[in-house]
Amino acid sequence: xxxxxxxxxxxxxxxxxxxxxxxxxLTEAHIRAMEATSSLNLFxxxxxxxxxxxxxxxxxxxxxxxxxxxxxxxxxxxxxxCTHGVLASAASKMLTxxxxxxxxxxxxxxxxxxxxxxxxxxxxxxxxxxxxxxxYYGPVTNPWQRVNEPTVKLVPGGSSGGSAAAVAARAVMGxxxxxxxxxxxxxxxxxxxxxxxxxxxxxxxxxxxxxxxxLDQAGPLTRxxxxxxxxxxxxxxxxxxxxxxxxIEVPDYEAALKKNVKGVRVGVPQExxxxxxxxxxxxxxxxxxxxxxxxxxxxxxxxLPHTKYALPTYYxxxxxxxxxxLARYDGVRxxxxxxxxxxxEMYENTRAEGFGREVRxxxxxxxxxxxxxxxxxxxxxxxxxxxxxxxxxxxxxxxVDLLLTPTAPSAAFVQGEKINDPIxxxxxxxxxxxxxxxxxxxxxxxxxxxxxxxxxxxxLIAKPFDExxxxxxxxxxxxxANFKEKPKLAA
Amino acid sequence: xxxxxxxxxxxALLARIKVSAEEREELASExxxxxxWVEELDKVDTNDIEPMTSVVQASASLRKDNPNDGxxxxxxxxxxxxxxxxFFTVPKVVE
Numbered sequence: 001x002x003x004x005x006x007x008x009x010x011x012x013x014x015x016x017x018x019x020x021x022x023x024x025x026l027t028e029a030h031i032r033a034m035e036a037t038s039s040l041n042l043f044x045x046x047x048x049x050x051x052x053x054x055x056x057x058x059x060x061x062x063x064x065x066x067x068x069x070x071x072x073x074x075x076x077x078x079x080x081x082c083t084h085g086v087l088a089s090a091a092s093k094m095l096t097x098x099x100x101x102x103x104x105x106x107x108x109x110x111x112x113x114x115x116x117x118x119x120x121x122x123x124x125x126x127x128x129x130x131x132x133x134x135x136y137y138g139p140v141t142n143p144w145q146r147v148n149e150p151t152v153k154l155v156p157g158g159s160s161g162g163s164a165a166a167v168a169a170r171a172v173m174g175x176x177x178x179x180x181x182x183x184x185x186x187x188x189x190x191x192x193x194x195x196x197x198x199x200x201x202x203x204x205x206x207x208x209x210x211x212x213x214x215l216d217q218a219g220p221l222t223r224x225x226x227x228x229x230x231x232x233x234x235x236x237x238x239x240x241x242x243x244x245x246x247x248i249e250v251p252d253y254e255a256a257l258k259k260n261v262k263g264v265r266v267g268v269p270q271e272x273x274x275x276x277x278x279x280x281x282x283x284x285x286x287x288x289x290x291x292x293x294x295x296x297x298x299x300x301x302x303x304l305p306h307t308k309y310a311l312p313t314y315y316x317x318x319x320x321x322x323x324x325x326l327a328r329y330d331g332v333r334x335x336x337x338x339x340x341x342x343x344x345e346m347y348e349n350t351r352a353e354g355f356g357r358e359v360r361x362x363x364x365x366x367x368x369x370x371x372x373x374x375x376x377x378x379x380x381x382x383x384x385x386x387x388x389x390x391x392x393x394x395x396x397x398x399x400v401d402l403l404l405t406p407t408a409p410s411a412a413f414v415q416g417e418k419i420n421d422p423i424x425x426x427x428x429x430x431x432x433x434x435x436x437x438x439x440x441x442x443x444x445x446x447x448x449x450x451x452x453x454x455x456x457x458x459x460l461i462a463k464p465f466d467e468x469x470x471x472x473x474x475x476x477x478x479x480x481a482n483f484k485e486k487p488k489l490a491a
Numbered sequence: 492x493x494x495x496x497x498x499x500x501x502x503a504l505l506a507r508i509k510v511s512a513e514e515r516e517e518l519a520s521e522x523x524x525x526x527x528w529v530e531e532l533d534k535v536d537t538n539d540i541e542p543m544t545s546v547v548q549a550s551a552s553l554r555k556d557n558p559n560d561g562x563x564x565x566x567x568x569x570x571x572x573x574x575x576x577x578f579f580t581v582p583k584v585v586e
Contacts, residue, residue, distance in 0.1 A: 097570070098570050099569070099570065100570075101563075101566040101569055101570075102566075200546045200547060201546075201547045214544075214545060214546065240552075240554075243551050243552060244545070244547050246547060247552075306535065308531070309531065309532055309535055312528060312529040312531050312532055313532065315525065315528075315529060316529060316532075323506065327507075330507065331572060332571065332572075332579050332580075332581055333568075333570070333571055333579055334570050334571070334572075335570065335572065336572065337572035337573065339582070340582070342582055342584075343581050343582050343584050344507070345509075346581070346582055347507040348503075348507050348508060348509040349509055351506070351507055351508045351509070352508050352509035352510070355508070360508055361518065361521065361522075363506050363508065364499070364502050364503070364506055364508070364518060364522065365522065365525065367502050367505050367506040368494075368498070368502050368522070371501075371502065371505060378529070380542055381532055381533075381537060382532065383542030383543050383544065384535075384537035384540040384541070384542045384543075385532055385535050385537060386542075386543040387540050387541055387542065387543040388535060388537070388540060390543060390546065422521060422524075422525060423524065423525065423528055437546075438546060439546025439547065
């Protein structure tokens with residue numbers, strides 16, 4: 001018997017078009033899967049009723065012969081996107097009860113393409129975290145378990161951990177995430193799914209709750225490369241409401257998958273070899289190199305000398321922008337208000353109570369680096385180093401077309417293991433942050449399992465707006481790795 | 492770089508976040524560790540380097556300065572913890 005929740009988006013699309021299944025059936029199957037996986041705490045808000053009524057409309061729409069590219073496909077949306085009439089909390093107490101009166105551009109595109117929203121996924125508070133443990137709504141549990149310690153709860157990665165875990169657990173066919181320093185790619189790697197952060201400017205940020213505006217970018221999480229290509233194709237595009245969105249044509253990403261990687265020049269950045277990196281990470285990286293060689297790509301070593309400065313630079317730039325963006329939460333216009341004896345104390349009480357520990361810490365870092373006397377030493381310095389990091393990539397494009405690296409320095413770790421050690425936590429994003437700093441598109445593809453039975457991902461990075469090549473490279477990794485395993489806690 | 496509780500107190504004031512005495516000590520030690528780690532950046536020679544303010548090369552698009560949106564105050568104030576008519580309210584600031 002066909003299991004509807006194991007279908008990919010592309011497979012479901014074909015069955016829907018052929019009339020073999022209906023969107024209502026597909027949506028109902030996923031609602032049951034959401035119930036079966038409820039202990040993982042994947043969702044902050046479930047919207048099952050609206051989903052079923054949208055699915056019915058989709059089925060009617062399809063009969064009329066007029067349908068979108070995601071017609072009737074059930075997906076989830078990270079709770080960082082504003083969705084009309086549905087709570088958008090950014091997993092923060094600060095946004096208790098906040099119900100947007102408008103729709104983000106990216107979600108509007110997806111609904112126009114016929115997608116069905118099953119709910120809003122859990123995440124790290126205001127997208128700050130690499131383990132999904134900073135949510136006001138509690139941590140998300142990774143559906144994958146260690147073979148020898150099946151009772152130990154693992155993190156799904158962050159901050160789009162709820163979205164990545166929901167896709168891995170078969171609760172939805174695809175999900176929206178956002179990536180500031182690795183928040184799509186790192187959880188994709190930890191949960192064994194595909195996650196792409198497009199070029200900065202490819203997707204509109206309008207209606208996305210801001211964390212660090214010069215870095216934030218929306219992207220899909222799916223179980224296959226083709227599904228990511230389908231979803232990104234619908235999300236991307238110029239938006240006059242976001243002055244950083246770029247007005248260039250969105251290619252047919254799915255069509256790009258027809259091309260192979262013969263003759264493509266793939267760079268292996270030497271600075272990504274880390275002392276003390278687990279052997280199995282090195283091992284999958286070596287495999288990736290071999291696969292590209294066997295497929296006729298030209299693999300060569302490259303140097304990105306400022307790689308090791310990317311993470312400390314990120315932890316100045318991102319908190320600086322966050323401290324500025326999050327200044328709007330003061331108890332006056334949104335959600336929570338905690339009274340005080342005067343206006344100043346009301347602000348202070350509201351922000352102390354509304355923000356969790358990690359968010360408060362980052363606002364403090366950002367406020368400090370922007371404050372008088374420290375601006376030049378920290379913030380300006382970081383912006384200059386950022387230029388050098390971006391220059392490294394620009395130089396590398398003279399000799400290569402893609403860069404191949406591991407996505408994360410380890411497999412998923414145990415809940416609570418790193419939460420009290422900020423720097424250890426920040427190191428999870430060591431391979432994803434450099435591409436973010438340069439605004440480059442990057443994708444994570446699951447390629448194997450660790451000795452503990454946990455998924456491991458490889459990352460590809462491309463030139464600005466060359467997502468087509470990224471998908472071609474990702475397609476090769478997917479084909480060669482033939483990763484078919486399913487997590488134990490999936491529906 | 493050592494960040495003491497006095498600096499924390501100052502940042503907390505600027506950030507408008509109430510920080511308890513106990514939290515001040517914790518934050519001071521955490522931020523000291525983070526900034527010690529960030530100090531690595533001093534090794535990079537950034538003389539004559541332009542600071543990066545945007546990764547998008549395109550220049551900002553311009554439009555005519557005509558209002559093209561608005562006229563829905565009830566939607567603007569819908570999510571305020573306390574709104575009176577179409578106004579955001581704050582505690583009394585003038586005696």
